[in-house]
Amino acid sequence: MSLTIYNTLSRSKEDFKTLEPGKVRMYVCGPTVYAESHIGHAMSALVFDIVRRYLEYSGYDVNFVMNFTDVDDKIIAKANDLGRDPFELANQYINQYKANLDGLNVLPATKNPRATEDMPQIIEMISQLIRNKSAYQVDGDVYYSVESKPDYGKLSGRRLDTMNAGSRVQVDERKEHPMDFALWKSAKPGEPAWNSPWGKGRPGWHIECSAMNMAHLGEQIDIHGGGNDLIFPHHENEIAQTEAITHKTFATYWMHNGMLGLKSEKMSKSIGNMITIDQFLSEHPGDVMRLWVLNGSYRSPLTYSEEVIEQTEQTYHRLLNAKKPALPGAAGLPEDKATALKNAAEQARNAFKESMDDDFNTSAALAAIFELVRTLNQARSDGATEAQLLPAREAFKELTGVLGLQLEEQSGSANAADPFIDLLVSLRRDLRAEKNWALSDKLRDELKALGVTLEDSKDGTTWNWEQG
RNA sequence: GGCGACGUGGCCAAGCGGUAAGGCAAGAGUCUGCAAAACUCUCAUCAUGGGUUCAAAUCCCAUCGUCGCCUCCA
Numbered sequence: 172m173s174l175t176i177y178n179t180l181s182r183s184k185e186d187f188k189t190l191e192p193g194k195v196r197m198y199v200c201g202p203t204v205y206a207e208s209h210i211g212h213a214m215s216a217l218v219f220d221i222v223r224r225y226l227e228y229s230g231y232d233v234n235f236v237m238n239f240t241d242v243d244d245k246i247i248a249k250a251n252d253l254g255r256d257p258f259e260l261a262n263q264y265i266n267q268y269k270a271n272l273d274g275l276n277v278l279p280a281t282k283n284p285r286a287t288e289d290m291p292q293i294i295e296m297i298s299q300l301i302r303n304k305s306a307y308q309v310d311g312d313v314y315y316s317v318e319s320k321p322d323y324g325k326l327s328g329r330r331l332d333t334m335n336a337g338s339r340v341q342v343d344e345r346k347e348h349p350m351d352f353a354l355w356k357s358a359k360p361g362e363p364a365w366n367s368p369w370g371k372g373r374p375g376w377h378i379e380c381s382a383m384n385m386a387h388l389g390e391q392i393d394i395h396g397g398g399n400d401l402i403f404p405h406h407e408n409e410i411a412q413t414e415a416i417t418h419k420t421f422a423t424y425w426m427h428n429g430m431l432g433l434k435s436e437k438m439s440k441s442i443g444n445m446i447t448i449d450q451f452l453s454e455h456p457g458d459v460m461r462l463w464v465l466n467g468s469y470r471s472p473l474t475y476s477e478e479v480i481e482q483t484e485q486t487y488h489r490l491l492n493a494k495k496p497a498l499p500g501a502a503g504l505p506e507d508k509a510t511a512l513k514n515a516a517e518q519a520r521n522a523f524k525e526s527m528d529d530d531f532n533t534s535a536a537l538a539a540i541f542e543l544v545r546t547l548n549q550a551r552s553d554g555a556t557e558a559q560l561l562p563a564r565e566a567f568k569e570l571t572g573v574l575g576l577q578l579e580e581q582s583g584s585a586n587a588a589d590p591f592i593d594l595l596v597s598l599r600r601d602l603r604a605e606k607n608w609a610l611s612d613k614l615r616d617e618l619k620a621l622g623v624t625l626e627d628s629k630d631g632t633t634w635n636w637e638q639g
Numbered sequence: 640g641g642c643g644a645c646g647u648g649g650c651c652a653a654g655c656g657g658u659a660a661g662g663c664a665a666g667a668g669u670c671u672g673c674a675a676a677a678c679u680c681u682c683a684u685c686a687u688g689g690g691u692u693c694a695a696a697u698c699c700c701a702u703c704g705u706c707g708c709c710u711c712c713a
Contacts, residue, residue, distance in 0.1 A: 215713035398713030482663040534653050538661035552678050626675055
């Protein structure tokens with residue numbers, strides 16, 4: 172049993188083999204920071220966080236690089252509108268995005284390079300491309316020549332001759348081929364600019380990723396990821412640029428997540444139909460977003476609706492409830508049942524791995540976790556002790572952890588009130604003993620309103636802070 | 640127009656040739672003073688129409704529908 176990954180390049184699942192034994196070099200295209208990030212970005216970040224976590228769980232040492240595009244036309248335009256410094260603006264959105272990722276429990280990348288910090292590498296690559304005739308200079312601009320690369324289009328399955336047909340975009344007359352794209356753009360007055368052999372200017376969008384890959388991961392990487400809207404032209408062009416220099420396969424596996432949509436329309440910063448990550452996280456735990464992504468397959472589109480989020484919220488509670496302690500007066504399980512529980516834990520692990528090994532089938536992996544949850548709950552109802560529950564509990568914690576789920580009760584400052592709640596619960600116990608249902612129910616209702624949930628059972632009362 | 644993905648129960652969703660995982664919701668029951676949680680049981684023949692096969696949700700063709708890319712986009 173080994174990991175297979177769907178490779179956009181071959182449009183099929185392939186066995187996963189790393190360039191270097193035990194090590195994974197992975198690059199994911201981060202956002203262009205000209206606006207707040209939305210839950211579509213969150214989906215992408217979560218998908219690759221899960222990939223990264225599972226690779227690490229499988230024993231790989233993962234070098235995970237995610238970049239920030241911090242210089243670009245839109246950033247400049249927006250900064251001008253606001254009368255602000257573009258670098259400062261980019262910085263603000265970068266910090267916010269990092270905070271968002273943290274709120275989603277996305278592990279920090281090994282590195283977060285920025286375009287503006289790798290300028291020497293970018294200029295060096297462009298120079299090499301000009302030298303080997305893959306690029307040409309026109310005035311202060313530099314363009315990549317798509318015709319210089321015979322296999323241009325191999326990732327997206329496009330061919331130069333068929334692409335022209337539908338193109339109704341205004342083409343720059345100075346380009347040798349309409350599909351040629353900018354590696355270097357000469358600066359207009361007032362724009363941020365760097366010195367280069369071609370005059371003052373800034374890099375095109377695609378070259379920065381090639382350069383940052385080269386600078387931080389080397390000539391070849393194992394996995395390159397991003398949203399499937401990046402397949403063309405961005406990733407296609409990255410391949411063209413890098414391979415024109417190295418003459419080696421750039422990335423072995425190209426992984427692309429599906430788009431997240433709002434009412435069947437892609438969520439997009441430029442369209443303006445978006446729910447920001449901040450907005451989402453102010454209403455739901457990060458785990459809910461993650462669970463929503465895990466419920467489906469990363470390559471398929473996801474459509475936002477209140478109903479689906481509500482369902483996911485319920486699912487989340489089921490997972491939280493699985494963490495409840497053994498019943499207060501648990502008598503213990505007979506030996507054979509305790510053993511069965513232990514076996515169920517192992518089965519869950521195996522089913523989980525098998526699913527994840529199949530191109531990160533998180534939906535099936537979750538199913539394995541839910542089977543374990545049922546077994547766990549069954550055992551608890553049957554009176555298992557905490558010690559007997561332990562093996563299943565550990566497996567549960569391990570597997571949900573691999574998926575990046577936190578499943579933490581919201582406590583925080585609540586701890587300070589705990590003794591008082593214990594006191595109230597204890598008083599209520601006396602009321603119930605006297606069958607004073609009116610008062611004890613009132614107490615339960617009012618505590619509920621304060622965010623404390625009481626649950627009575629034959630053997631006593633347990634309570635929890637409101638979850639979610 | 641070109642390229643690609645998809646259409647599975649009320650909702651989300653797995654499955655990739657051998658007679659439909661899981662979650663939510665719903666109904667019945669157990670437990671309980673009640674409530675909550677949990678547990679048990681019930682709930683689909685896979686867009687439509689053809690075809691291939693001993694056997695198809697799974698392969699092929701057609702039709703209808705949805706979505707993405709082809710221009711900045713996770």
